[in-house]
Amino acid sequence: MNFVTPEIAWAPLAPIIIVLGAAAIGVLIEAFVRRPATRRTIQLGFGLVVLIAALGTTIAQWAALEGGGTTVMQFMLTVDRQALAWQTVILVFGILGIILFAARTRAGEPAFTALGSASPGSLEETLARRRGLEVTEVFPLLLFAVGGMMLFTCVTDFVFLFVALEVFSLALYILVALARRRRLMSHEAALKYFLLGAFSSAIYIFGVALIYGATTQTSFAPVGRAIDVISDRDPLLLTGVVLVLVGLLFKLGAVPFHSWTPDAYQGAPTPVTAFMGAATKAAATAALVRILYTSLYPLEWEISWMIWAVACLSMVLGTVLALVQTNVKRMLAYSSVAHAGFILVAFAGLTNEAVAALPFYLLAYGLATIGAFAVVSQVRERTEDGSVGAEAVRLGQWAGLGKRSPLLAGAMALFLLSFAGIPLTAGFIGKFEVFSAAIAGGGWPLVLVAVIASAVAAFFYVRLVVLMFLTDVPEGIEDAVEVEDSPLATLVVVVTAAGVIVLGVLPAGVLSVFESAAQFLVLSNG
């Protein structure tokens, strides 16, 4: 057997190389810089510079891109406009995420634990806290996650996709476990997320094996061609395809593969929830788009009903369960499940419009998600001794917030309205684009369900708005709940709020960019 060294065009991978290389350097910084405070400053500055540099490189590549794009590694990696568009979206989320990671309260308390290895409530933990230790590994971990997700958007091989999936998933599992407050819940969430993630990874890779068994191929385009040739009723192939899709739907958080979302969203440190909620969904959607459009499209008929069923279930269950939540983070988690359903609506008919609509939808959704969790991270309980405690996540604790800090509550209201798809917010344009793509693909029954679900969903979003603005400030809430205005979190809120409005009022520019990104480079034969 002859092994041929693959030819790799390294240049188009520059953004990913920058991010992953910097993540490795970040680990070294952990080892060599000794004072926690200095380490944090260096890590934040370094991470920001790296992410912005990567964003710049991505945009430069977009500008310099000739034709459809570049095949980086035969059948394995392709950098085309579609990939660059998703990478840009993920980098934007990464930049906002890293700023949020660094936010701390006025008392200087970060969102992350002092010592990740200490068991909750133990002596080591107390000592570490007293010494002012801080887990600053979160910054390189975020870079690993961003790098893995970027890779996820341009991989064109099922096995390679698995590698990228694990690169960002492992980083996220660790990040979820590092909350400073409510550590047990955080640990539990991480463990659940990890176990279920491992389970779904196993399902995915088993699916890849079955696809290989049916087609003797593992790359997207060759698998697509092989499906054309062999009978599309081959049970081996169909089972493999379903397993692969389930692996991705798990990352997307669609019903019935959603069970991890509420727990992970609730237990994770809020900055992690913000980043994870926005970026993981974007990465999963990007991969789903590429797989469905460049590989599995001959099976459209067979898998369409699965997409339809999962979309309906996600929208209905996500909405209904969000209605009854009394915890803000869980409510947003179930809302994210409903949004997974809305995202899947776009796949009805596999139209070209959907390819342009989805990055916009995810950008709009991600900005609002990061913004909303940035607000959540600033509403705090006050402990008995008067210091700032954990986040106030019970809905009742948000009553009258609009009267106490109108701007923060106003921003939250804006994000919620964007989730609900009220006009002049980014969410409205996103929903509109996705729904019209689905109608163009003949998916009007799905759109019907989606419209009703989003109308019902408006109730629980608006319920929180009502609670913030139209409810009296309860007795004594001033002593129990405090609004912490950390400058970095406020920066994130302002930027995302501006983004939501701009994308809602003047979406034309961004839409046309994504429009021109609606094409894939598919290697016809090799």
Add this chain to the structure above:
Amino acid sequence: MLTLTWLLIAVPLASAAVLLLAGRRADAWGHWLGVAASGTAFVVGFVAFLQMLGLESEERATSVHLFSWIPGGELNLDAGLLVDPLSMTFVLLITFVGTLIHVYSVAYMEHDADRRRFFAYLNLFVAAMLLLVLADSYLLLFVGWEGVGLASYLLIGFWNFKREYATAANKAFFVNRIGDLGLIFAMGLMFSYFGALDFDSVLSQAPEATTAQLTAIGLMLLLAACGKSAQFPLQSWLGDAMAGPTPVSALIHAATMVTAGVYLIVRSAPIFNGAPNAQVVVAAVGAFTLILGALIGMAKDDIKKALAASTMSQIGYMMLAAGLGPIGYAFAIFHLVTHGFFKAGMFLGAGSVMHAMNDQVDMRRFGALKGAMVVTWVTFGLGWLAILGVPPFSGFFSKDKIIEAAFVGEGWQPWVFGGAALIGAGLTAFYMSRLFFMTFHGKARWTDEVHPHESPALMTVPMMILAVGSAFLGLFLAMGDRFTHWLEPVTGHAEHHEPVLPVPVLIALTLILVAAGGLLAWLRYGRAEVPETAPSASLATLAARNDFFQDSVNRAVVQRPGQHLTRTLVYVDATVVDGAVNKQARGWAGLGEASRRLQNGQVRSYAATMLVGLVIVVAVIVVGGL
């Protein structure tokens, strides 16, 4: 100037933004900025109107391109404005009445600590309402549609320190969402049939579509219109919306926003013209609501709620006219304009009365106010004569035309619709006269602490101007069919048809019924003693007092099943899927419990859920497909 119509929206919007962002600093002058913004909008609108008058009637429609909104793909949509006689009519009505109500509010809200915020919301409303009527596509109209809903919601709940007021705001929001769904569905249908959402493409392609398609779109538009215009079966929110400050009731819940549904239907005329069945449903909804509103109005003792019922009933007239097709469109808008004047005037009058009576609204504790408040009495009286349809006041010209048009046609329709319109006129005369006599005539039944006095000039002057409109606007616009000709480029030319009864007979019948209604009201509420508490009444009156149990019906039909569905799903999720997770949300007690939770197999149940889902999918795709 026509190309500068975007200023109409931009100026009030900018003012609202300034008022909201400036905070307490703007408390001293904020209300005058609000008045100025609304006034500027009126001036811009009026200049544009004069310019439009100078054009030939075919050239009066101008498109104003704003910016490319949603480009690319199947649908290329620009944000633009459509300035034509129909939208211009609304612009003038909204900005003129709106400005007067702004001025009135300066005095009415004087003692409210949040007056600045109130004006910000009013400006926001004006901007959104103008966007609604000026939009050149259904999608942009939807933006305005949601915008007025939001402003209305904020203003109903403005005094949210009272719990029931916040509840009223929520109710308005929820009922309106149902209507909004109709508009969204209608847009979905248009997009799939015509591939476009702008008025120009949709309405020009409408004649080529099948009747079934047009009927579907038409019924969805009607659902939207019912939500916004408080028509049966979505009328329940309007009475509760009276919780808002009275100027809001005058502007939003009488003169402008609630008529948006009529605008939507008249604007979509080519769709309804091709769908006769949808038209009949529109007319039937209108006829039913006009009787229903009148019956509710007869039983209410709360002056604002009685006026709200009357608004519902009068919009029923407009809906009925809009459902009659080309012969009715112009009259629907005509009545909408005159109604905007006389009903706004009466609401302001009611506000003036409340101002004098320590914010009481129970008419059984009014009476004999004509001596204490002469200006209010006279201006309210003119509005009263106008809504009764007494010649030569405004309402006579507009309402009588609708009654005549309703009697045109073949078969059962003219008799049913015309009959409803005719009976409605009699009922209107009764309940409006009841309201008028109970408030201004008879014996004083005041509570001890009130000392009625006339309102300040800032309040009475707008009332006087509106009263002049209530008195003469109808005559002015009806002379030489001026208004009908003005709207002809939009609504199309209507052939003249003879009603099934001769016109003089109809006029005579109407006037007899009106006189009878007025007289009966005088005998029972003007001359006779009015008890200070509502007497026990027949079942029918009780039903009307309770809005014909609309709330109970809503609860039974919508709310309960919804709750049960939710509870069932939640139960399933909680027991089967979620296990102990909900417990965790409830009690987050000690470490021991937490560590126990970790081992109780939830993750297993999560994984099991995934596996079951996976197995089902594989089974259906693979086994089912084989």
